Amino acid sequence: MPDHDRDHAPAVETRALRRTFAAPRNRPGAAVEALAGVDVRIERGEIFGLLGPNGAGKTTFIKILTTLLFPTSGEGRVAGHDVVRAAGEVRRRISLISGGESSGYGSLMVRECLWMYSQFYGIPAAIAWPRVDELLAVVGMTEQAHTRINRLSTGQRQRMNFARGFVSDPEVLFMDEPTLGMDVNAARALRGYVARWVRAKAGRTVLLTTHYMAEADELCDRLAIIDRGRVLACDSPAALRRQVQGGQHVELEVSVREGDGTGLPSLDGITAAWGAPHPERGTRTLKFRLPPECPLVDVLRQLEAQGVRVQGVATREASLEDVFIAVVGRGLEDTEVVK
Amino acid sequence: MSRPAVLAARLRTAAWLGWQIEANWADPFTFIVYSAVRPLATALILAVMYRAVAGIASSGQAFLGFYVANAFHEYVIRVLVGMGWVIVEEREEFETLKFVYTSPIGMFTYLWGRSSVKFVQASLSLLLILTTGWLILGLRWDWGAVRWLPLLLSFVLGLIAIVYFGFFVAGWALVLPRAAISVNEGVAAALTLLCGVIFPIDLLPRAVQVVAMLLPFTWWYEALRRFLIGHGASARLSSFSDGALLAALAVSTALFSCVSVWGYGVLERRARQNGKLDQARLF
Ligand SMILES: Nc1ncnc2c1ncn2[C@@H]1O[C@H](COP(=O)(O)OP(=O)(O)OP(=O)(O)O)[C@@H](O)[C@H]1O
Ligand SMILES: [Mg+2]
Numbered sequence: 001m002p003d004h005d006r007d008h009a010p011a012v013e014t015r016a017l018r019r020t021f022a023a024p025r026n027r028p029g030a031a032v033e034a035l036a037g038v039d040v041r042i043e044r045g046e047i048f049g050l051l052g053p054n055g056a057g058k059t060t061f062i063k064i065l066t067t068l069l070f071p072t073s074g075e076g077r078v079a080g081h082d083v084v085r086a087a088g089e090v091r092r093r094i095s096l097i098s099g100g101e102s103s104g105y106g107s108l109m110v111r112e113c114l115w116m117y118s119q120f121y122g123i124p125a126a127i128a129w130p131r132v133d134e135l136l137a138v139v140g141m142t143e144q145a146h147t148r149i150n151r152l153s154t155g156q157r158q159r160m161n162f163a164r165g166f167v168s169d170p171e172v173l174f175m176d177e178p179t180l181g182m183d184v185n186a187a188r189a190l191r192g193y194v195a196r197w198v199r200a201k202a203g204r205t206v207l208l209t210t211h212y213m214a215e216a217d218e219l220c221d222r223l224a225i226i227d228r229g230r231v232l233a234c235d236s237p238a239a240l241r242r243q244v245q246g247g248q249h250v251e252l253e254v255s256v257r258e259g260d261g262t263g264l265p266s267l268d269g270i271t272a273a274w275g276a277p278h279p280e281r282g283t284r285t286l287k288f289r290l291p292p293e294c295p296l297v298d299v300l301r302q303l304e305a306q307g308v309r310v311q312g313v314a315t316r317e318a319s320l321e322d323v324f325i326a327v328v329g330r331g332l333e334d335t336e337v338v339k
Numbered sequence: 340m341s342r343p344a345v346l347a348a349r350l351r352t353a354a355w356l357g358w359q360i361e362a363n364w365a366d367p368f369t370f371i372v373y374s375a376v377r378p379l380a381t382a383l384i385l386a387v388m389y390r391a392v393a394g395i396a397s398s399g400q401a402f403l404g405f406y407v408a409n410a411f412h413e414y415v416i417r418v419l420v421g422m423g424w425v426i427v428e429e430r431e432e433f434e435t436l437k438f439v440y441t442s443p444i445g446m447f448t449y450l451w452g453r454s455s456v457k458f459v460q461a462s463l464s465l466l467l468i469l470t471t472g473w474l475i476l477g478l479r480w481d482w483g484a485v486r487w488l489p490l491l492l493s494f495v496l497g498l499i500a501i502v503y504f505g506f507f508v509a510g511w512a513l514v515l516p517r518a519a520i521s522v523n524e525g526v527a528a529a530l531t532l533l534c535g536v537i538f539p540i541d542l543l544p545r546a547v548q549v550v551a552m553l554l555p556f557t558w559w560y561e562a563l564r565r566f567l568i569g570h571g572a573s574a575r576l577s578s579f580s581d582g583a584l585l586a587a588l589a590v591s592t593a594l595f596s597c598v599s600v601w602g603y604g605v606l607e608r609r610a611r612q613n614g615k616l617d618q619a620r621l622f
Binding site (some may be wrong): 021063066067068069070088091092094095096098101103104105106107108116117119120121122124164168 | 340344345348349351352353355356359360433434435437438439440441442443444445449608611612614616617
């Protein structure tokens with residue numbers, strides 16, 4: 001690809017990207033297909049989210065695009081550069097933040113550690129130092145600037161790693177569950193920063209994975225819902241929500257019989273999923289979308305016939321979670337589903 | 340920034356990081372023990388062994404050659420073996436390898452910079468061992484007869500061989516589980532035996548001698564001895580002229596470096612294929 005084409009190339013583009021992991025030698029079995037042919041195109045300036053349950057392939061996708069892992073087949077490009085053949089060009093333009101990680105060189109001080117990474121990227125000192133100090137303020141660690149990393153709490157280390165992702169002012173920023181395990185306020189503040197950062201300069205792009213619906217909804221311009229290595233839906237959160245609009249979203253609080261807490265009741269024409277349990281009341285939430293042609297009383301009768309006691313009823317607007325249930329066939333926290 | 344300026348900044352930063360990690364000034368006792376006591380003990384054991392077992396005390400000149408080579412062997416122990424440990428440490432202790440690897444610094448620049456502290460440590464150990472030999476064991480040579488230029492040249496060539504072989508060792512560290520990485524230490528031991536550090540290669544079986552002569556380190560130790568103390572240790576190698584010795588060192592270093600870079604590339608691709616670059620625990 002000639003250079004002038006690359007300048008207009010999408011931030012990320014994958015074609016039929018596949019990755020299988022061989023079964024371990026000591027535990028032979030089927031190979032795991034972590035990515036089963038993923039086609040994604042992310043334009044510059046987008047915040048793009050990957051939403052999917054555990055083991056969906058999100059981290060694998062990010063690892064391939066950040067040059068940590070080879071794909072089994074297919075193609076991945078970052079800013080027009082092939083992640084396999086032009087890894088060096090890719091590395092110059094990206095950075096990676098992994099949430100839930102508290103890694104770091106224990107004997108360094110926070111501020112000098114961030115500065116060190118800026119030097120790996122060749123950022124001139126006159127730009128690097130002010131940027132480091134600004135990022136320390138963003139993650140609320142100005143006071144810890146001269147603290148050694150081995151004296152930091154887990155959450156503080158995580159926030160430092162978050163700041164590290166920005167010191168090089170990357171073209172494409174990859175974030176794998178960036179707010180995992182952070183307290184609510186810290187997570188909200190950092191989400192706000194990501195949104196401002198992307199808008200502040202043309203061409204900055206973010207690819208993030210998350211388990212949190214609210215994070216995806218609030219932050220992402222577009223979302224791909226991914227399960228078992230396949231993209232099942234890809235659109236803006238609003239457009240995805242529109243797909244499941246019509247009908248009502250119903251949450252029932254139902255009593256769970258002893259020793260029978262997991263089996264889902266079967267309902268005609270409805271895909272239901274378990275929501276949060278309420279052990280203190282011995283109940284669980286049952287969620288489903290009620291099709292327009294199906295009256296709620298019918299459903300309640302069916303449940304009654306199956307011996308399920310309904311203790312409360314609520315209806316609400318379509319949420320991303322409903323999209324997720326409709327597309328993936330199960331809730332994010334749940335594992336079972338009936339049709 | 341210009342390209343050379345960026346490279347310089349990267350090297351400087353990696354070197355600085357090496358110092359921060361290695362030279363733990365908060366705990367100078369450990370640092371001194373590690374830099375001085377271990378190498379000194381090794382050298383003294385060597386001296387005692389020679390006097391007791393071989394009775395070569397009579398031929399003090401031969402022993403001087405081994406003592407000197409053993410002192411230079413510190414570079415192999417620290418720099419070469421250390422490059423493998425950098426990888427293990429980064430991946431499993433600090434869990435930072437993936438962030439370094441996905442940055443544009445490049446592993447060669449990074450490892451090179453990180454090992455500079457080990458180079459300084461090895462140099463300190465070398466001076467300490469030679470000074471002890473000089474003052475306490477009476478292992479001396481004629482400073483007037485030292486041939487500085489070829490000495491310096493061969494010293495630098497050997498360092499190049501060590502650094503490149505270090506890349507290879509680092510490549511192994513990328514794909515091997517932690518327990519197997521004591522293989523790194525084995526490399527230093529194998530080189531001690533193969534390359535005529537503490538006994539002449541003439542004592543090795545003939546086939547093994549050929550292997551030894553393919554390794555740049557064999558020529559390195561011989562050249563260091565010849566140009567510093569005035570004589571080599573091996574009858575076989577002493578038939579080579581100074582020029583031939585330097586040429587053999589240069590050629591074997593060049594070949595060895597190419598093989599090492601190739602080997603590192605193969606191993607790194609394997610690590611990337613198997614997803615080992617970001618695993619904190621390999622097994
Ligand atoms: N190094 C590996 N060796 C073998 N299998 C692997 C390896 N890495 C990932 N897998 C498998 O690939 C699949 C996808 O894993 P991946 O880590 O990409 O999921 P994820 O979407 O990030 O999940 P999570 O939400 O739990 O982080 C899983 O089934 C996992 O077991
Ligand atoms: Mg993951």
